[in-house]
Amino acid sequence: MFGLIARPWMVTLGSHLVNFALFFHLPINWALRPVFKYFCGGENIRLSDSTIEKLSQYSVRTVLDYSAEGQTGEAALDHTLKEVLATVAAGDGDPRHAFAVFKISGLSDNSLLEKVSACGAGNTDGGRGETASRCEIDCLSPDELLAWNRVRARVRAICEATAAAGGRVMIDAEETWLQEAIDGLAEEMMARFNADKAIVFTTVQMYRHDRLAYSEALINRAESSNYVVGLKMVRGAYMEKERERAKKLGLVDPIQKDKAASDRDFDAVVQLCLDRIEHAHLVCATHNEQSSRFLADEMARRGIKVDDPRVSFAQLLGMSDHISFNLAAEGHRVAKYVPYGPIRKAIPYLLRRAKENTSVGGQTSRELSLIRSELQRRSAL
Numbered sequence: 001m002f003g004l005i006a007r008p009w010m011v012t013l014g015s016h017l018v019n020f021a022l023f024f025h026l027p028i029n030w031a032l033r034p035v036f037k038y039f040c041g042g043e044n045i046r047l048s049d050s051t052i053e054k055l056s057q058y059s060v061r062t063v064l065d066y067s068a069e070g071q072t073g074e075a076a077l078d079h080t081l082k083e084v085l086a087t088v089a090a091g092d093g094d095p096r097h098a099f100a101v102f103k104i105s106g107l108s109d110n111s112l113l114e115k116v117s118a119c120g121a122g123n124t125d126g127g128r129g130e131t132a133s134r135c136e137i138d139c140l141s142p143d144e145l146l147a148w149n150r151v152r153a154r155v156r157a158i159c160e161a162t163a164a165a166g167g168r169v170m171i172d173a174e175e176t177w178l179q180e181a182i183d184g185l186a187e188e189m190m191a192r193f194n195a196d197k198a199i200v201f202t203t204v205q206m207y208r209h210d211r212l213a214y215s216e217a218l219i220n221r222a223e224s225s226n227y228v229v230g231l232k233m234v235r236g237a238y239m240e241k242e243r244e245r246a247k248k249l250g251l252v253d254p255i256q257k258d259k260a261a262s263d264r265d266f267d268a269v270v271q272l273c274l275d276r277i278e279h280a281h282l283v284c285a286t287h288n289e290q291s292s293r294f295l296a297d298e299m300a301r302r303g304i305k306v307d308d309p310r311v312s313f314a315q316l317l318g319m320s321d322h323i324s325f326n327l328a329a330e331g332h333r334v335a336k337y338v339p340y341g342p343i344r345k346a347i348p349y350l351l352r353r354a355k356e357n358t359s360v361g362g363q364t365s366r367e368l369s370l371i372r373s374e375l376q377r378r379s380a381l
């Protein structure tokens with residue numbers, strides 16, 4: 001399968017065929033099933049259990065990820081809420097689960113997130129999360145304001161349920177034009193729920209040139225208001241889309257000038273969190289060996305225990321198993337996203353995994369070469 005999706009033309013053709021089949025409601029589950037089985041746990045939580053169990057046998061814990069994206073309409077948004085709450089409940093009292101996770105775009109129409117972001121949603125009610133901010137009230141129509149308050153209530157319900165279950169939850173980062181609304185809500189939830197430890201984690205995308213400064217400011221605010229920031233660090237999944245949009249609209253490109261700059265800021269935020277670990281708990285979400293090793297080495301150098309609950313590593317199911325299982329064998333806290341859901345709803349996620357080969361300079365081919373060399377090693381035994 002990796003051999004197939006390592007060919008860019010195959011991925012482009014496959015994406016067109018999938019979109020064509022979706023548009024005309026043609027049956028395509030059979031064609032997607034092998035890719036789905038590799039990257040996803042199953043079509044529901046129960047069917048994902050064998051994957052959860054298998055990971056747990058190697059001390060790798062699960063992050064159940066309901067993989068429906070780009071939902072619209074209140075019924076679909078409420079359905080996503082129900083699913084995310086089910087993932088929180090699945091983790092309650094089950095040590096095989098590390099975190100819950102969700103995308104705010106699964107709980108809100110994207111157009112609303114975009115509008116709230118454009119009107120500067122960062123400043124809300126000082127962390128209580130009860131009301132919309134002045135600028136939201138001024139920018140949104142009465143109907144939009146009602147819809148936005150429903151989004152806020154959904155996010156709060158997930159964070160509340162997580163806190164009650166003694167769990168932890170991560171809020172994924174998305175496109176820049178939606179992110180300010182997401183950042184505002186995430187910060188509000190952290191201020192509300194992270195009194196002495198991180199229950200709610202926000203995500204920073206280090207491919208953005210403003211995120212190092214943002215992370216520092218976020219930790220400063222948490223320190224002065226006396227709560228803990230939960231920071232999931234990623235490089236970022238939407239680089240081409242971001243660059244294309246910025247070019248088309250004549251905006252400043254939000255992406256770093258090159259990969260080395262993303263790598264440098266990634267390491268800098270690792271250092272920042274470890275320097276200020278009393279107020280910044282960290283999830284290092286990457287398939288990059290060097291970044292994972294850098295964090296593990298820094299922990300050792302600073303005398304932070306491998307199983308310190310303030311530091312975790314995370315990868316996606318089916319990706320970089322050599323990082324996940326080796327770190328877990330060393331005693332580190334490691335989690336894998338286990339996406340689940342109906343096959344058709346998982347298509348955007350699956351296409352992103354397939355496209356990573358062309359968009360990140362060969363992540364898939366890196367997986368393929370690792371699998372090939374391991375096969376060779378075993379056949380030589």
Ligand SMILES: Cc1cc2nc3c(=O)[nH]c(=O)nc-3n(C[C@H](O)[C@H](O)[C@H](O)COP(=O)(O)OP(=O)(O)OC[C@H]3O[C@@H](n4cnc5c(N)ncnc54)[C@H](O)[C@@H]3O)c2cc1C
Nearest residue numbers: 172173207234235236237258259262285286287288314315
């Ligand atoms: C557990 C987990 C959770 C994730 N959650 C999110 C999330 O919430 N939001 C999100 O957006 N992504 C998320 N991702 C995806 C992530 O952002 C990356 O796309 C993916 O992991 C590849 O980056 P890397 O650090 O693993 O590896 P690498 O292969 O070292 O880095 C590739 C990444 O570097 C960046 N990059 C590549 N070329 C350039 C360039 N020329 N200039 C600047 N930067 C460049 C891009 O971000 C690219 O994806 C998640 C990944 C994991 C493992």
